[in-house]
Amino acid sequence: MYNIAIVGASGYTGGELLRMLLNHPEVEITDITSRQYDGVEAHKIHPHIRDSGLVFKDKKPSELDADVVFTATPHGASMKIVPDLLETGAKVIDLSGDYRYRDTAVYEKWYGIEHTSDAEAVYGLPEIYREEIKKADLVANPGCFPTGAILSSYPLVKNDLVDRIIIDSKTGVSGAGVSPSQTTHYPNIADNVNPYKISNHRHMSEIQQELKGFEGVKVSFTPHLVPVIRGIQTTSHSFLNKENENITTEELRKIYKKEYGGEYFIKLMDEGEIPHLSSVRGSNFAHIGGFEIDETGRVIMLSTIDNLVKGASGQAIHNMNIMLGLKESMGLEFYGLHP
Ligand SMILES: NC(=O)C1=CN([C@@H]2O[C@H](COP(=O)(O)OP(=O)(O)OC[C@H]3O[C@@H](n4cnc5c(N)ncnc54)[C@H](OP(=O)(O)O)[C@@H]3O)[C@@H](O)[C@H]2O)C=CC1
Numbered sequence: 001m002y003n004i005a006i007v008g009a010s011g012y013t014g015g016e017l018l019r020m021l022l023n024h025p026e027v028e029i030t031d032i033t034s035r036q037y038d039g040v041e042a043h044k045i046h047p048h049i050r051d052s053g054l055v056f057k058d059k060k061p062s063e064l065d066a067d068v069v070f071t072a073t074p075h076g077a078s079m080k081i082v083p084d085l086l087e088t089g090a091k092v093i094d095l096s097g098d099y100r101y102r103d104t105a106v107y108e109k110w111y112g113i114e115h116t117s118d119a120e121a122v123y124g125l126p127e128i129y130r131e132e133i134k135k136a137d138l139v140a141n142p143g144c145f146p147t148g149a150i151l152s153s154y155p156l157v158k159n160d161l162v163d164r165i166i167i168d169s170k171t172g173v174s175g176a177g178v179s180p181s182q183t184t185h186y187p188n189i190a191d192n193v194n195p196y197k198i199s200n201h202r203h204m205s206e207i208q209q210e211l212k213g214f215e216g217v218k219v220s221f222t223p224h225l226v227p228v229i230r231g232i233q234t235t236s237h238s239f240l241n242k243e244n245e246n247i248t249t250e251e252l253r254k255i256y257k258k259e260y261g262g263e264y265f266i267k268l269m270d271e272g273e274i275p276h277l278s279s280v281r282g283s284n285f286a287h288i289g290g291f292e293i294d295e296t297g298r299v300i301m302l303s304t305i306d307n308l309v310k311g312a313s314g315q316a317i318h319n320m321n322i323m324l325g326l327k328e329s330m331g332l333e334f335y336g337l338h339p
């Protein structure tokens with residue numbers, strides 16, 4: 001059994017880590033930290049997790065003794081915690097944006113804060129960086145929008161088929177975390193669709209980092225908040241380059257099958273099937289479909305994930321399994337909640 005600690009366990013991704021790790025056969029949760037709920041039983045904050053026996057403690061990173069620590073803390077906070085955790089000898093999986101960038105100047109530009117840690121991390125998208133994750137002490141778990149966006153477009157850029165990608169995503173409200181705000185206030189959300197940060201959401205830079213390295217493909221991104229609790233639906237519009245303007249939808253399908261055919265958590269939709277948000281809710285699966293090309297040379301790809309699972313805590317556990325040499329899908333082999 002491996003000992004596991006969760007820092008920032010009172011938030012939404014912390015609650016999801018608890019839900020899934022309590023059912024994982026090879027781990028035991030030894031510490032869950034919270035500054036505001038020191039001494040409070042876990043189920044008082046996460047009422048779905050009863051009888052776990054876990055109690056929040058306001059512990060410092062250096063007081064934790066675990067094989068793996070998840071930092072489910074906001075960006076800016078994680079980089080102050082992670083270096084001390086690495087000092088304890090633990091492997092660390094950070095759910096924030098702090099370690100996702102290969103160039104910290106890009107982080108500083110998009111997050112507007114100074115980057116103060118020089119710990120080296122691997123970008124934790126298992127379908128692309130599996131070999132690097134196996135050897136990593138620190139994994140930067142990807143952002144929720146980037147997970148759905150990168151997975152649905154990666155085969156297009158890897159095979160040099162497109163030169164322009166426009167990504168349009170709809171997200172559930174839990175993406176904003178546990179603290180209430182005007183944006184997440186019920187009357188402002190319900191019966192509404194709210195586009196936000198339409199040209200400058202920080203996840204655009206993360207998606208670009210992973211996709212535009214291939215022959216300078218141009219990538220843009222616009223998010224929308226919709227009245228659901230969980231899930232991200234992404235539609236990407238990509239434009240075929242001159243050399244590939246005659247590619248067919250069957251050829252596209254073959255390319256995706258070759259890339260993802262062996263991936264447990266990626267389900268490619270059959271012809272005529274649309275990936276639904278409700279089918280992935282609560283699960284670690286990404287559903288990818290579309291594969292259509294219109295008469296202007298636009299490839300339309302669709303993906304759905306649960307932002308709290310494949311977009312955060314489930315993917316973090318997938319990374320943990322890889323880092324520990326366990327079966328990759330261990331503790332995550334459950335379907336979504338449809339309807
Ligand atoms: N929600 C989502 O869908 C996704 C979230 N993420 C990222 O994962 C991380 C956690 O997200 P989420 O769970 O939604 O966030 P929440 O706001 O729900 O929870 C974060 C928790 O971190 C603790 N915390 C806040 N500030 C600090 C600090 N300065 N030092 C130590 N602990 C702190 C708080 O616990 P307490 O006050 O009790 O100590 C809080 O409950 C964030 O970086 C987020 O961007 C990534 C992908 C998806």
Ligand SMILES: CC(=O)N[C@@H](CCC(=O)OP(=O)(O)O)C(=O)O
Nearest residue numbers: 096097143144171172173175176
């Ligand atoms: C609905 C909502 O507010 N979503 C968040 C998603 C951010 C997130 O969780 O990702 P990071 O880990 O990169 O912070 C947002 O748009 O900022």
